[in-house]
Amino acid sequence: xxxxxxxxxxxxxxxxxxxxxxxxxxxxxxxxxxxxxxxxxxxxxxxxxxxxxxxxxxxxxxxxxxxxxxxxxxxxxxxxxxxxxxxxxxxxxxxxxxxxxxxxxxxxxxxxxxxxxxxxxxxxxxxxxxxxxxxxxxxxxxxxxxxxxxxxxxxxxxxxxxxxxxxxxxxxxxxxxxxxxxxxxxxxxxxxxxxxxxxxxxxxxxxxxxxxxxxxxxxxxxxxxxxxxxxxxxxxxxxxxxxxxxxxxxxxxxxxxxxxxxxxxxxxxxxxxxxxxxxxxxxxxxxxxxxxxxxxxxxxxxxxxxxxxxxxxxxxxxxxxxxxxxxxxxxxxxxxxxxxxxxxxxxxxxxxxxxxxxxxxxxxxxxxxxxxxxxxxxxxxxxxxxxxxxxxxxxxxxxxxxxxxxxxxxxxxxxxxxxxxxxxxxx
Numbered sequence: 001x002x003x004x005x006x007x008x009x010x011x012x013x014x015x016x017x018x019x020x021x022x023x024x025x026x027x028x029x030x031x032x033x034x035x036x037x038x039x040x041x042x043x044x045x046x047x048x049x050x051x052x053x054x055x056x057x058x059x060x061x062x063x064x065x066x067x068x069x070x071x072x073x074x075x076x077x078x079x080x081x082x083x084x085x086x087x088x089x090x091x092x093x094x095x096x097x098x099x100x101x102x103x104x105x106x107x108x109x110x111x112x113x114x115x116x117x118x119x120x121x122x123x124x125x126x127x128x129x130x131x132x133x134x135x136x137x138x139x140x141x142x143x144x145x146x147x148x149x150x151x152x153x154x155x156x157x158x159x160x161x162x163x164x165x166x167x168x169x170x171x172x173x174x175x176x177x178x179x180x181x182x183x184x185x186x187x188x189x190x191x192x193x194x195x196x197x198x199x200x201x202x203x204x205x206x207x208x209x210x211x212x213x214x215x216x217x218x219x220x221x222x223x224x225x226x227x228x229x230x231x232x233x234x235x236x237x238x239x240x241x242x243x244x245x246x247x248x249x250x251x252x253x254x255x256x257x258x259x260x261x262x263x264x265x266x267x268x269x270x271x272x273x274x275x276x277x278x279x280x281x282x283x284x285x286x287x288x289x290x291x292x293x294x295x296x297x298x299x300x301x302x303x304x305x306x307x308x309x310x311x312x313x314x315x316x317x318x319x320x321x322x323x324x325x326x327x328x329x330x331x332x333x334x335x336x337x338x339x340x341x342x343x344x345x346x347x348x349x350x351x352x353x354x355x356x357x358x359x360x361x362x363x364x365x366x367x368x369x370x371x372x373x374x375x376x377x378x379x380x381x382x383x384x385x386x387x388x389x390x391x392x393x394x395x396x397x398x399x400x401x402x403x404x405x406x407x408x409x410x411x412x413x414x415x416x417x418x419x420x421x422x423x424x425x426x427x
Contacts, residue, residue, distance in 0.1 A: 001049045002039025004176050004212070006072060007120060008129040010037045013098060014118035020107035024118070032066040033105065034059070038074035040146055042314035049074050057088040069093065071101055073146040077318075095147055115161035122365055124398030125172040125381050126165050130158055130196065134178040135185075136215060138242075139253045139320035140282065140313065143178050150179065152187045155196055159203070166205035171398065172363060173200055174210045174380060181215040191220045201232040207400065208363070210380055212238040216264055217255040224271040234377040235272055238307075239264075240280040244299045245292040248285055253320065258299075265303060276378035278307035281340065284333030285313045286324035293336050300343060306351060307384050308344045310337045345410045352385070352408035359418050362387050362403040364395045374403070376413075387413045 013035075018024055025031035034056045038049040049072075059065045067090045075082060076094035083092060093101050099109035119126055133148040134141075162173060175197065177183065184192025201209045209232055211223075216239050227233045243249055244258045268277060281300075283293060300308065312333035315326040362374040365381070372395040374387045389395060389403055395417065407414035 001037060001052065002041060002045055002073065004127045004174070005129055005178070006037050006039060008117070008127050008176070009072070009095075009098075011117035011120055013037075013101065014120070015116040016098070016102055016109060016113060017105060017107050018118055019110065019113055019116065020102070022105060022107050028059075029064075033069070034065050034067070035069040035071065035101070035105070038070055038072035040072070040074035040077045041142065042311065042316070044314070046074055053086065053089065057086060060088060069101070069104065071095075071097070076146045077142065114157065115164050117161075117165075119168065119170075121381065122397060123169050124363065125174065125365070126170045127174045127176050128158065128162065128165070128200070129153075129176050130180060130183050130193075131177040135182065136179060136217075136255070137253045137320070139251060139324075140285065140316065142316040142319055145318050147178060150182055150186050152183050152185070152192075154187060155192070155199065158196065159199055162200050162203050162206065166203055169205075169398065171206065171400075172208040172210065172381075173206055174212060175200070176212045178213065179215045180211060180213050181217075181219055191218070194220055194222050194226050197223070197233060198226055198230065201230055207232060208234050208377060210234045210236055210377075212380065214239045216241055216261060219264055221267065221271075224268060227275065228272045235275045236278070236378055236380070237268060237272075237275055238278040238380065239268075241265075242280065242282050243285065243288075243292075243296055245288070245295050248288055248292050251287050251321070251324075252282075252285065262299075262303075276306035278309075278380070278384070279305050280309045280311060282311050282313050283336040283340065284328040284330075286315075286321060286327055288313075288328060297340065297343065300340060300347075304347050304351070305344070306348075306378060307380075308340075308347075309383070310340050310344075312337055348385070349408070349410045352410070352413055355405045355413060356408050357405065359402050359404050360387070360415070361400055362389070362415065363400050364389070364397050366397055367393055367395070369393065372397075374401070385411050385413065387415050389415050389417060391417060 036053055039045040053070055056068045060068050069091050070089050071093040075092040079092045091104055102109045131150060131152040133150050134143050135150045184190060197209055241261050244261055246257050249256055360376045362376055364372050364374040366373050370392045372389040372391050379385045387403055402418045403415035404418045405413050405415045
């Protein structure tokens with residue numbers, strides 16, 4: 001359940017189990033043991049994890065499962081309460097107990113398998129988690145409670161994992177962490193993200209490297225020069241700003257201001273003109289007034305983000321913002337979210353219209369009957385736009401094609417194959 005970081009954790013667990021001789025059932029119906037990797041980020045995610053966990057417990061009660069286990073962020077945060085409320089679960093594990101989980105499942109943690117993963121994503125695209133935890137004191141965020149402080153993984157270890165992924169046929173590496181911007185501060189005493197990304201991009205077989213979850217405060221500007229000049233680095237940057245009101249940013253403890261955010265985003269566009277900027281925003285924060293929201297709305301209208309997501313504020317116990325209460329009604333939070341997303345839909349529609357008549361390099365993710373779905377370098381897997389190619393089912397998933405854009409929608413494009421791209425070329 002939850003984010004891409006959980007996907008990576010699950011894939012590493014699956015590889016350890018498989019290589020220890022534990023059979024991985026292809027479907028839940030064929031399994032006798034179920035293990036859920038939970039999410040505990042916000043209320044909606046917690047409820048979703050609980051719903052799945054209860055459904056597994058119900059299967060166990062009817063004899064369709066022998067054991068049910070839970071791991072991950074929700075159990076790290078609420079293990080005591082979960083044991084009391086759902087005693088039918090055979091064991092709960094936190095976010096740093098992989099050896100204990102394996103032992104319970106009849107396997108042994110093998111350190112020599114470091115970097116091995118059983119991919120659950122399409123085989124041509126994989127996430128690479130470069131660090132764990134976060135040192136930022138954001139008032140609304142419970143991640144440090146569940147994941148702890150920043151722990152960067154050594155470059156050599158990460159590059160070994162990338163080589164293994166490339167050998168499996170992975171062509172796109174999506175770099176993730178709770179905070180990718182701070183990578184290396186704990187290990188090397190400096191922000192080492194640019195050097196790491198360049199070495200990843202130089203691995204033979206890797207065609208695209210995409211950067212996600214870049215914290216805006218103290219963003220290493222040399223990253224922009226690297227993104228601009230390296231042909232394998234996608235012209236794409238995910239940089240969650242959360243808000244722009246100085247009053248809200250201060251209460252959120254973001255370590256930034258609207259002026260600093262604006263200057264950073266303008267610098268991004270100036271140094272890499274063809275870049276797609278993705279951000280996430282929070283509406284309904286306890287101290288957000290209508291004036292604060294209008295200020296945010298005007299900013300989005302002026303900057304015109306290529307990609308944007310909106311969360312409604314979720315009050316989380318243990319966070320600094322908990323003491324502020326939750327005075328903005330959920331209905332009003334949803335209204336503000338809808339207004340922002342309606343604006344973003346218009347922006348996205350106009351930007352997509354501008355691409356009609358151009359030819360873009362597209363990676364094909366999947367085929368559905370006679371239509372192939374792919375993505376440009378400006379689109380991350382699962383969350384961004386798709387290019388729909390009516391090809392009669394002739395294109396191959398995991399391969400790159402030159403696609404002429406012939407139509408556009410609010411969030412998707414239509415295209416036809418112009419020519420097959422042979423090898424790597426600059427986008």
